[in-house]
Amino acid sequence: MKKSTWFILSGLIAALLLAGVVSNFASSHPDGLDSVAREGCTFDADDNITGGTCMAQSEAENQTKDSPLAGYGLRGVxxxxxxxxxxxxxxxxxxxxxxxxxxxxxxxxxxxxxxxxx
Amino acid sequence: MPAVAMHISNGIIDNQVALLFAAIALAGLGLCFVQGRRELDDRLVPMAGLVAAFIFAVQMLNFQVLPGVSGHLLGGTLAAILVGPYLGAICVSIVLVVQALIFSDGGVTALGLNVTNMALLGTAAGYLLVATLLRVLPRRAWTLTVAAVIASVVSVTVASQGFVLQYYLGGAVDVGRSLGAIAAAMAGTHLLIGLGEGVITALTVTYVAKVRPDLVYAVRNLKRPVVSEAVTV
The missing domain is CATH 1.20.5 (Single alpha-helices involved in coiled-coils or other helix-helix interfaces)
Structure with a gap:
């Protein structure tokens, strides 16, 4: 196999390991943008807004929310x-x-x- | 479960401004396709695809930056160093489109906002910093590593300020805080996220530059020729 093919294959394997295995150790805290968007509101355990004023209040449903992979999980597993x-x-x-x-x-x-x- | 990535959801910015930025994103990407096509050869086709796939993977890896706050790599600097600014911006855009359409991460209506911030602004800022730093820093083994860290910090912070501009133009909820306070809050967390991005970017590009320097755009096109180094050092 060509040298470049080996490089692409090894890169893909690294990406598959990161996304397939290491991703389970990722932090589940709100990210930088989310934390600013949530500032000013209070949330219950299910992440529903219970009061206050914040950017996240106007968040609307996504057109692709019913995708079988929505939210980085495979539906049915x-x-x-x-x-x-x-x-x-x-x-x-x-x-x-x-x-x-x-x-x-x-x-x-x-x-x-x-x-x-x- | 990884947290939802750092992408703008539907409804945060009103539809008119989202549409305006969709037009800006399309125009910017059009330029990237025209310019990037000149730099694309047969060998770079799978490499650019790999850069997109790798950025997708690393974007799943949220790391904590403050108590209760996380972040992940955006990838603009990484893409710019490996495949150049034009193909790089296309790589990041492909990741954002896949995330919005298949993973419902980032609003579909907000796609133009996210592409403008992360793919266009983030990649452009990362590229300009790397190009400048490689020109002014002494040419040593660590030059690309240092440039990658600094460029990542600036790139992520610039991308975060893109959101501040969009919120100023079309924020749907008036949260009663000054624009300066929002800009400072965004810049503060994203400086830290940028440091994390800098570490990941520096590790990746330093490794690739070592094993396959011919596949690194910044090495091929940006490093000063050795001849001029002999004169200056």
Whole structure:
């Protein structure tokens, strides 16, 4: 196999391990943006706003909230660790496929143009 | 479970401003496609795909920065160093689109806001800092590492201020705080997140520059030629 192919494969394996395994050790605290958006409100145990004024009050439903992978879990998988890990693996594969596809198309377009000009 | 990533949800910024930034994001990405196409060769196609997949993976890894507050890498600096600013911004955008459409992370209506902040502003700031630092810092083994850390801190902070501008233009809820206070709160947490991003970015690009310097845009295109180093040192 070519040297570059090995590099891409090892990079993908690293990404799969990070998204599939290490992701289970990630912090579940609100992130930098969330914590600013939540400032001024009080929340109950289920994260519903119970009072106050904050940016998060106007948060609206996402169009993709019913996706089987919404919230980085695979619907139907009861085990949290497995659910998060599988969603991460699917995400890495999907991003590589979509990204690779976009860049392949962009490259293919350039090649055609060069041929026409030649 | 990883926390929801640092992406703007639907409804936080009103629809008109979200639409305005969708137009800005599309225009910016159009420029990236035109410019990036010139830099794309057959070898870079899988590399750019890998950069996107790797950023997706690392964005799942929230780390704590303050009691009760976490953050994760945004990836603009990492992408800019590895594949350049234009292809890099496309990589980060692909991650944001996958997250919004498949993982419901970040509002679909808010996609233009998120792409503008993280893919366009974050990558541009990271790239400009790296390009400047590689020019002014002495050329040593650690130069790229140091540049990666500093550029990451600035890049993430700049991206966070993009949100402050968007909130100023179209924030749906008036929280009764001054814009300066919101900007300071965003900058404060994102400086810390940027430090974490800096560590991850520096480790990654230093490793890749060591094993495959030919695959690192910053090494190929930004390092001063050795000839001029011999004159200056």
């Amino acid at each position: 009861g085990n949290d660790v497995l659910s998060t890990g599988l969603s991460g693996v699917i995400g890495v594969v999907a991003t590589f496929a979509i990204g690779g596809g976009v860049f392949w198309l962009l490259r293919a377009g350039t090649r055609d143009r060069t041929k026409q000009n030649a």
